[in-house]
Amino acid sequence: MLKKALSSLAILALSMGFAQKTLEIWIMPNSPKPIDDLKAIVAPFEKANNVEVKVTVLDWGVAWTRITTAATSGVGPDIVQLGTTWVGAITAMNVLEPVDDVLQALGGSEAYLPAVWNTTRLYGSPTATAMPWFSELRAFYYRTDALKAAGVDPDRMFSTWQDFEAGLAQLAKSSFTDPVTKRPLFPLCAPGKNTWDVLHNAAPWIWGNGGEIVKRVGGKWQSALNSPESLEGLDFYFSLAVKGYIPTEALEKNTAQIEADFQAGRCAVMSSGPWVIRGSRLPEAQGGFAERVAAKNLGVAPYPRGPKGRYTFFGGSNLAIFKFSKNKELAKELLKFLGSPEVNYKYAMTAGNLPTQKAAWERPEIKNDPLLSRFVQAAQFGRTYPTLAGWGEVENLAVQHLGMVWDTVTQKRYSKEALKDLMDKASRAINEAVK
Amino acid sequence: MRAFWKKYGLAYTFIAPAALGMLLVHYWPMLQGIYMSFLDLNLRTLSLYLKAPFVGLANYYEILFNTESTFRTGFVYAVRTTILYSLVVNLLTLSLGLLVAHVLNRPLFLRGLWRSLILLPWVVPSYVVGLLWGFMWLKNGVINHILVDILKIFSEKPSWLVGPLTFWAIVIPTVWRSWPFVMITYLAALQSIPQELYEAAKVDGASPWQRFRHITWPSLRPVTAILVLYGVLGTFYSFNIVYMMFGHGAGYPGEWGDLLMTNLFRNTFGLWKFGVGAAASVLYMAMSVAFILFWYRVFREDLKAR
Numbered sequence: 001m002l003k004k005a006l007s008s009l010a011i012l013a014l015s016m017g018f019a020q021k022t023l024e025i026w027i028m029p030n031s032p033k034p035i036d037d038l039k040a041i042v043a044p045f046e047k048a049n050n051v052e053v054k055v056t057v058l059d060w061g062v063a064w065t066r067i068t069t070a071a072t073s074g075v076g077p078d079i080v081q082l083g084t085t086w087v088g089a090i091t092a093m094n095v096l097e098p099v100d101d102v103l104q105a106l107g108g109s110e111a112y113l114p115a116v117w118n119t120t121r122l123y124g125s126p127t128a129t130a131m132p133w134f135s136e137l138r139a140f141y142y143r144t145d146a147l148k149a150a151g152v153d154p155d156r157m158f159s160t161w162q163d164f165e166a167g168l169a170q171l172a173k174s175s176f177t178d179p180v181t182k183r184p185l186f187p188l189c190a191p192g193k194n195t196w197d198v199l200h201n202a203a204p205w206i207w208g209n210g211g212e213i214v215k216r217v218g219g220k221w222q223s224a225l226n227s228p229e230s231l232e233g234l235d236f237y238f239s240l241a242v243k244g245y246i247p248t249e250a251l252e253k254n255t256a257q258i259e260a261d262f263q264a265g266r267c268a269v270m271s272s273g274p275w276v277i278r279g280s281r282l283p284e285a286q287g288g289f290a291e292r293v294a295a296k297n298l299g300v301a302p303y304p305r306g307p308k309g310r311y312t313f314f315g316g317s318n319l320a321i322f323k324f325s326k327n328k329e330l331a332k333e334l335l336k337f338l339g340s341p342e343v344n345y346k347y348a349m350t351a352g353n354l355p356t357q358k359a360a361w362e363r364p365e366i367k368n369d370p371l372l373s374r375f376v377q378a379a380q381f382g383r384t385y386p387t388l389a390g391w392g393e394v395e396n397l398a399v400q401h402l403g404m405v406w407d408t409v410t411q412k413r414y415s416k417e418a419l420k421d422l423m424d425k426a427s428r429a430i431n432e433a434v435k
Numbered sequence: 436m437r438a439f440w441k442k443y444g445l446a447y448t449f450i451a452p453a454a455l456g457m458l459l460v461h462y463w464p465m466l467q468g469i470y471m472s473f474l475d476l477n478l479r480t481l482s483l484y485l486k487a488p489f490v491g492l493a494n495y496y497e498i499l500f501n502t503e504s505t506f507r508t509g510f511v512y513a514v515r516t517t518i519l520y521s522l523v524v525n526l527l528t529l530s531l532g533l534l535v536a537h538v539l540n541r542p543l544f545l546r547g548l549w550r551s552l553i554l555l556p557w558v559v560p561s562y563v564v565g566l567l568w569g570f571m572w573l574k575n576g577v578i579n580h581i582l583v584d585i586l587k588i589f590s591e592k593p594s595w596l597v598g599p600l601t602f603w604a605i606v607i608p609t610v611w612r613s614w615p616f617v618m619i620t621y622l623a624a625l626q627s628i629p630q631e632l633y634e635a636a637k638v639d640g641a642s643p644w645q646r647f648r649h650i651t652w653p654s655l656r657p658v659t660a661i662l663v664l665y666g667v668l669g670t671f672y673s674f675n676i677v678y679m680m681f682g683h684g685a686g687y688p689g690e691w692g693d694l695l696m697t698n699l700f701r702n703t704f705g706l707w708k709f710g711v712g713a714a715a716s717v718l719y720m721a722m723s724v725a726f727i728l729f730w731y732r733v734f735r736e737d738l739k740a741r
Contacts, residue, residue, distance in 0.1 A: 065704065072481050089707075093482055193689070194596060194681045249574035252596035257573075389478065393505070396705035400508055403687035410597040429505040433706060 022052045023327055023334055024077035026067070028060050028317070030134070030351040032287055037350045045337045051330060060196075064392075070322065071095040078325035079334065084119035084315050084384060085391050087130045091122040092389035096129040097321040102332050103128050106339045106357070115314045115382045116356050123387045130318035131335045132356035134348040136273050137314045138200065138303070139378040145297040146185050146268040150174035158301035161208065161236060168245040171268045178265035180293055188240060189258045189267035192251030192410065193403035199395055200313040201271065202237060202402055207383055208306020209233030214386065214394055214430065221388060221434045223427035225398060231423060233306065234405075235416055241409050251410050263289040271303075275352030277371045300371045302378035314382030316353065354379070393433040401426030472714035478707040487710070494714035506702045506711045512690040513698035520606060520694060521670040527610045528666060529659070532617025539618070540625045550619070557615040565679030568608040572596050572680075596681065601692035605677055609670065617662055624658040625651070660734035667730075668723060672696055695719060 031037040034057045042053045056077065058066050064086070070076025071093050082090055090096060099120075103109075109117050112132060120128040140158060147154055150170045157167030171187035178185060190201060199213070206213060211230030214221050224230055240246050250258060255272070262270045263279070280295035282288025289295050303312045319338065321331045337343055345360035354375060355361060361379070366372045385391060401422050408414040408422075470485065472494055480487040497504045539550055556564075571578050572595035579592040595604040632650050641649070674696040681688040688697060699719070703712025731738075 068478075068481060072484060089478055092479060095482065192597065193687060248594060249592075252574060252594055392478075393706045396701070397505060397508065400687040400701075403689065407597055407689050410594055411599075428503065429508055432503060433505045 020050055020052050021327060021330065022054050023079065023330055024054045024056065025079040026056050026058055026077045027081045028063055029057055041343060041347050045334060049330065049333065053334065074324045076322055078321060078327055078331045080320055080322060081133065081317050082130055082320055083317055085395065087119055087318055088122045088387035088389050088391055090320065091125065091129045095323050097323050097325065097328055098127045098129060099131055099321060099332065099335060100128045102131055102335045102339065105336050111357055111359065113358060113379060113382065115384045118384050119318060119387055121387065122389060130320040131339050133317050133319045133338065134351055134353040135314065135316040135356050136353050137375065137379055137382050138271050138273055138312050139375055140269055140271050140301045140303065141262065141276055142269045142299045142301065143185065143294060143297050144299045146171065146176050149176035154299055154301055158304045160305050164304040168240065172245060178293060181265050185268040186247045186250065186266060187245045187268050189250045189261050189270045190246050191253050191255050191258050192406040194252055195254040197255055198399045198402050202234060203313050204303045204311050205233040205237035206230045207311035208309055210308030213398060223430035226420065226423040226427045229308065231420055235419060238405060238409055238414060238419065242414050248410055251406060263292050263294050265293050274354050274372065274375050278352035298371065300374035302374065302381055310381045311383045312378050312381050314384045316356065390434045394430050397426055397429045397433060468713050469717055471710060472717045474710045476710035481709065494711045497711055498715050498718065505706055506708055508702065509693055509698055513693045513695050516602065516691055516693060517671065517695045521667055523606050524609045524613065524670050525663065525666040528614040528617045529662060531614045533621050535618045536621035536625055539622055553618060554615045556612050559612065561612060561675035562679045564608050564612050565676035569680040572604045597689060599691045601689055605680065605692055608676055609673065613666065620658055620662060621655065624655050628654045656737040660737050664727065664730055667726060671723060674700065
């Protein structure tokens with residue numbers, strides 16, 4: 001009996017010694033089949049290193065709470081996906097392992113666009129804590145057939161703000177109807193306040209007019225939402241809705257519903273990320289809209305140039321290693337694997353986003369693609385939010401107050417004074433929060 | 436002591452696991468939450484958790500007296516909307532529930548079927564209710580289609596999900612989901628009233644209103660007491676419908692859509708002010724306790740065993 005027990009103990013000990021190591025990674029639903037898609041990407045790494053990569057998917061809605069809980073309790077995965085705007089906050093909690101060596105191995109700052117490189121660390125820190133994984137940026141999608149019928153030249157329309165508005169005015173007057181819905185198209189579809197990217201949608205108009213969301217004054221961050229430049233830029237944006245180019249029925253929808261409207265042939269122009277291109281090439285049975293008229297007449301253009309410059313929102317996701325990981329070296333190897341240009345490109349394409357490595361951007365599949373190449377062009381104007389520890393507070397307060405401005409628009413009581421009043425309130429709150 | 440143990444020991448042994456469970460999962464976190472309300476717990480001190488700096492009543496001061504506090508963004512609106520929401524929802528569910536219970540308490544063709552059908556909304560989880568009604572309230576959604584295109588009640592399609600109409604956009608789904616429970620409870624209470632009372636009253640020449648006033652209503656008061664308590668606390672802590680209806684928690688539901696709980700959630704987890712958030716929760720808890728005391732005063736007589 002004793003002998004039997006001893007031998008089974010020995011087998012157990014042996015099997016534990018030879019057991020495969022596991023690396024745990026938390027990601028968000030980046031692609032249609034988040035777990036399978038990532039497992040397929042990491043399969044060669046698992047084989048080469050005799051390791052099992054365990055993938056857990058967190059919904060965006062709960063991810064923040066789960067990640068901060070893990071950071072606080074020290075119980076969590078080895079590797080975690082962070083939205084680029086979260087890097088500052090989580091880094092400030094002092095729970096992330098420096099990854100300078102990983103980034104060095106991947107080519108250092110030379111290998112990335114400056115906008116991407118900024119998101120690798122807490123603002124102003126010499127130490128990198130996150131590796132850029134995939135990029136998300138915004139550009140305008142338009143219906144080539146609708147613009148043509150209205151006599152609008154897309155190159156002209158998306159060159160300056162004035163041309164953009166003139167183009168929308170022409171689209172509004174156009175008698176073009178969608179061949180399927182038999183109805184005229186709305187010139188521009190954009191969500192109002194009932195969506196998660198309220199600030200991303202407003203930011204290019206603030207930046208393009210020389211304004212900023214926050215700026216550094218005497219070593220301290222302050223809201224700049226109520227500066228004359230920001231207000232003028234925002235006024236231009238909100239006026240597009242006041243003048244009726246954005247229909248009121250769009251203003252109560254969220255981004256996904258706006259995309260659905262565009263795909264259904266109800267809008268001539270909308271702003272969105274690169275995933276719409278992937279959708280336009282996938283049949284409806286696989287979650288795309290390739291059969292629709294909108295997919296067959298799809299054009300992409302960067303945001304138009306404002307009076308003080310041309311900008312578009314640039315975000316995405318990075319990967320970071322928790323300090324409490326027991327497999328830091330192996331985790332770093334996995335980061336190097338996922339960050340290498342080839343794998344970086346492959347995963348970004350699966351996720352319908354863009355890669356982060358400059359080398360991956362240079363690939364013919366992107367550069368020679370008529371639509372994706374427009375995003376490469378738009379990326380030159382990409383601008384990220386500063387990775388402040390308190391960015392979450394700033395964004396939250398900005399979103400709340402921009403939401404109140406959208407309320408004035410939909411209730412037809414919008415005015416420059418109302419906008420200034422609300423942005424003054426937002427700025428007081430933001431200054432209080434980042435103090 | 437020994438005799439006591441001999442008599443009740445077994446009972447206490449049986450209660451012990453449940454009591455321990457309650458202590459662990461209910462009272463311990465609650466005490467932690469109360470303690471947290473005295474700490475400066477934010478993103479920077481989160482890793483210290485309960486060892487975060489002790490700040491006494493500063494968090495309470497911030498909520499009650501610091502008008503510049505970011506935590507109070509939209510707070511006054513949320514208080515106003517929650518009070519109105521609670522009043523309107525409970526008045527509507529109680530009256531609708533009582534009315535329909537009366538109708539179903541008499542011989543009716545296919546009565547069982549109607550009862551089951553009416554109960555259906557109650558089994559739909561509230562976050563699904565929020566999600567579905569969010570679609571239905573859209574400007575080109577099914578509700579406006581019925582109201583404007585078919586019934587022609589309004590000349591143009593109103594926006595339900597922005598502006599003051601949001602109030603009705605959250606009230607109506609809440610009533611839709613909660614009244615069946617009220618109805619079934621009233622129905623059960625109605626059926627327990629002895630028929631002889633009504634027969635005797637009829638013989639004495641009591642009008643239908645008098646029979647309701649003097650027989651039905653007094654018998655329903657204990658049940659009403661429970662329903663009022665349940666309903667008011669339910670609406671006070673209402674979260675899912677508002678959270679799901681306005682961009683799945685993103686964005687801001689607006690002055691007429693934001694409730695205390697969505698406001699608390701946004702300001703606590705969006706601004707990462709966990710200490711202040713805990714203090715606000717304690718205050719809300721105190722408000723509910725105050726309401727329960729008031730409620731008990733009103734219904735004390737009805738709750739006594741008869």
